[in-house]
Amino acid sequence: MTGNATYEQCIEQGLAASLEQRSEAALALFAQASLADPTAGVPHLLIGAEHSSRGELRLAEAAFAQAVLLSPGLHLARYQLGLLQFSGQRTAAALATWQPLLALCDSHPLGHFVRGFTALAEDDHGASVRHFRRGLAHSREEAGVALGIGTVLDAVQHLLRPEEATPVAGEPRPRWASGGLH
Known part of the structure; x- marks a missing residue:
């Protein structure tokens, strides 16, 4: 990947790497996408999903939280963050995170x-x-x-x-x- 790769290229190539089970490459590409557009929540959602698939739940939760912070309307990130909180027996936090989804x-x-x-x-x-x-x-x-x-x-x-x-x-x-x- 060249230094001037676009946000879309990083996301596309990161998704391909993830599908090929090249997790480290996927994480690097999603991080590069985040640098290309620091206001976008999608790269953090994808980073969270990648960490979750690796069993790295604390890192996944942090990434999902960042995705929600950057893109409050990114419903899937909000849902996944709440799910990690709920499964971690932090029900009150999960319910607060999920509150906008009820609407x-x-x-x-x-x-x-x-x-x-x-x-x-x-x-x-x-x-x-x-x-x-x-x-x-x-x-x-x-x-x-x-x-x-x-x-x-x-x-x-x-x-x-x-x-x-x-x-x-x-x-x-x-x-x-x-x-x-x-």
Whole structure:
């Protein structure tokens, strides 16, 4: 990569390196993209995702936080930051991080997923399942997130009493229930 590589080139090449499992190269390219446009949150989102895939959760959290700081409307970064906080048993921090996602339109899955985790934190497993299902029903462009939620949903459903497991009439059928995420 030449010294005058553009932001777009760095992102594109970094994504290619990540797909090829060349993590160090991906991280270097995303860092270079950040230098090319210091106001952009996307490179930090990608750095966070790369660190997360390597199990470097503290570095991932710092990168997601930087992405949210630079681009507050970068919903996926906000969601991932909150997810790391939630899984680290910092529920209050996660709920505060996720608060803006609750205002997303009803067709956006991340708001439903946040409501699902909120209900889970309150031990309301039935509501948690309903929200996760609604989010999955709207997961068209968030397939990676949906796959993780599908795993959470399976675990929460095992906690339900039989009367809680029955879907509510009029509730959208999740696409994963009919094999629609392939």
